[in-house]
Amino acid sequence: MKIFSLAHFLRHVSMPMLRAFTNAHPLGPHLSIDWEVTADTLVSKVHAAVEALHASLSNDELSAEEASSIEHALRLWQDDLRRVHLLSNDLASNEFHIACAYDQDALSALAIRDTREQAMWIFHERETLFRDVELQLAFQAKANGKSWKKHRIEPGLVLTNDRARLEAFSDAVARLYEKVGGGKSAHIEQSTCASDGSIQFTIYVEGPITAVTHFSEKKFNRVATRIALETALVYQPSTGVIESVVKGGSKNHQAVLQLFGKHVVGREIKPEEIEKTRFKLNELREGLETFDDLSPLGVEKIRLRRAQFKPRASTGIAIRIEASPEVNQEDAIELARKRLMVTHLFEAEYDLDGACVLVYLRALDGQKPKRFSFDVYSTGSSTIKNLSEKNQPIANAILQSLNVIEAEEATV
Numbered sequence: 001m002k003i004f005s006l007a008h009f010l011r012h013v014s015m016p017m018l019r020a021f022t023n024a025h026p027l028g029p030h031l032s033i034d035w036e037v038t039a040d041t042l043v044s045k046v047h048a049a050v051e052a053l054h055a056s057l058s059n060d061e062l063s064a065e066e067a068s069s070i071e072h073a074l075r076l077w078q079d080d081l082r083r084v085h086l087l088s089n090d091l092a093s094n095e096f097h098i099a100c101a102y103d104q105d106a107l108s109a110l111a112i113r114d115t116r117e118q119a120m121w122i123f124h125e126r127e128t129l130f131r132d133v134e135l136q137l138a139f140q141a142k143a144n145g146k147s148w149k150k151h152r153i154e155p156g157l158v159l160t161n162d163r164a165r166l167e168a169f170s171d172a173v174a175r176l177y178e179k180v181g182g183g184k185s186a187h188i189e190q191s192t193c194a195s196d197g198s199i200q201f202t203i204y205v206e207g208p209i210t211a212v213t214h215f216s217e218k219k220f221n222r223v224a225t226r227i228a229l230e231t232a233l234v235y236q237p238s239t240g241v242i243e244s245v246v247k248g249g250s251k252n253h254q255a256v257l258q259l260f261g262k263h264v265v266g267r268e269i270k271p272e273e274i275e276k277t278r279f280k281l282n283e284l285r286e287g288l289e290t291f292d293d294l295s296p297l298g299v300e301k302i303r304l305r306r307a308q309f310k311p312r313a314s315t316g317i318a319i320r321i322e323a324s325p326e327v328n329q330e331d332a333i334e335l336a337r338k339r340l341m342v343t344h345l346f347e348a349e350y351d352l353d354g355a356c357v358l359v360y361l362r363a364l365d366g367q368k369p370k371r372f373s374f375d376v377y378s379t380g381s382s383t384i385k386n387l388s389e390k391n392q393p394i395a396n397a398i399l400q401s402l403n404v405i406e407a408e409e410a411t412v
Contacts, residue, residue: 004082009116010043017117018042024124025080027053027073050077084123087134088116090388095133096122099194132191135202139232142245144381149253151271155240159199159264166190166201169263173231174205176248176255181208183226198236201264204228233260242271276380281352283403285333290401297394301360302402305373307332310353318353325371327360353378359391359398376404 010018019035022028031049035042054074057067093115100106106126110118122130142148160166170188178184183206191200207229211222232245233256242260246253254271261269288302309319321339323332330338332355354377363369372391376382376399384395399405 004085006078006081007043007047009081009085009088010046012114012116013120014117015039015042017113017120018046021120021124022046025073025077027077030070030073050074080123083134084116084119087119087122087130087137090115090390091137091140091386092133093118094389095136095193095195096129099129099133100126101194131189132193135189135191135200135232136193139200139202139234139243139245140385142232143243143385144383145245147247148243148245149250150241150243150274150276151253151257152240152274153235153242153257153261153269153271156237157235157240157265157269159235160266161190165263169201169259170203170205172259172263173203173256176252177205177207177229180248182206182229183208187228193234196236197238198234200232200234201260203231205231231256233257241274277405278380279376279378279382279399279404281355281376281378281404284355285352287333288331288402290398291403292397292401294394294397294401295362297397298361299359299394299398300362300369301327302398303327303331303358303360304333304355305331305358306354306356306375307336307352308354309336309350310378311350319350325358327369327371331358332356351378357395357398359394 013021015035022031022033027050030053031046033045033049037045053070056062057071062070093110096110096118097107100110103126106122109121109125113121119130122133166188167186170186171184174182174184174186185206187204189202191202192198193200205228207227209224210227212225212227213220213222215221229247230245231247233242234244235242242257244253244256246256257269257271261267284304284307288304290302303323305323305325307321307323309321311317319336321332321336323330323335354375356373356375358373359371361370361372372387374383374387374395376384382395384392387395396405
């Protein structure tokens with residue numbers, strides 16, 4: 001996701017949508033905007049009104065209560081638009097449509113808007129849904145990372161919705177972090193994914209005191225704060241699979257799962273860790289010739305953008321090769337063969353440990369050619385989950401055709 005720019009983001013929002021969003025926002029009542037101005041000047045007018053409101057905080061005529069209300073609304077304006085920006089993508093749009101499958105009013109509203117305006121509309125019109133999707137995509141981005149593990153427990157468990165029990169669960173998790181400087185405060189959120197029925201629990205624990213450096217009013221400041229430590233669990237009732245993102249290693253994963261059983265399930269559970277299936281990346285060293293015709297999927301060419309080699313011996317130097325993204329240039333394997341010079345030693349002493357697969361799609365009539373990329377590692381991790389709903393099956397089909405994974409190992 002590109003760096004968020006408020007001015008750039010609002011330039012891509014229509015006048016009716018911007019007006020509806022602003023009027024519904026807590027900042028709206030504090031602003032004075034002429035909505036009849038031309039479209040090319042509206043964004044600058046909105047910015048000017050927000051800046052004028054910010055400048056008014058130094059006005060001695062404002063009561064402490066009024067100043068506090070305005071200051072809070074200004075912070076929400078920046079933060080809420082950034083949250084909308086982060087969900088202005090195809091993954092979020094797909095989740096919105098699935099969740100609104102039986103909500104005809106919402107589907108009609110989404111149909112006439114692009115991904116930015118869809119996120120803006122959902123933010124104020126379906127607030128709970130927006131937060132659910134926000135939590136789901138945040139967890140998805142952390143899956144396959146070093147703090148992520150997958151276990152299997154009983155399917156079909158009935159999980160509590162009782163707020164007192166959920167808060168007891170979050171408080172117990174907070175106590176796990178006290179030994180590393182964490183505080184006692186905790187907050188828990190629960191959400192359900194419309195696409196697969198999985199239930200997610202996200203816990204924020206008060207972290208250790210941290211000094212944050214930043215600029216305020218053109219002055220450099222250090223602020224002592226407590227950053228929230230994030231823990232999350234996703235349970236799929238249909239399969240019994242439970243994924244966890246927990247800091248602190250395997251012991252903390254097990255501890256959090258046992259607390260989940262005690263407080264959320266209501267009894268002890270026996271989680272069995274699901275080992276990752278290792279990807280056969282060495283299959284890519286002989287070339288990227290696929291065993292299947294991928295043209296029906298729109299695939300025109302496949303290249304390795306990056307390749308990382310790990311020595312088989314306990315001692316040695318890992319090597320990372322970077323290639324040009326241009327379609328007609330040599331890929332990372334070809335460059336590796338040339339730079340390492342000795343082909344036989346290269347094949348005998350080094351394993352392909354990680355790769356970035358670059359996929360070029362066939363250009364449709366009148367459109368520019370498109371491409372996307374994803375990372376895969378021999379440990380079984382990948383970034384396929386971060387691709388759009390359209391490109392995920394293409395990535396899995398490519399790995400199957402290259403003999404890197406079997407069909408049942410596809411990432412979903």
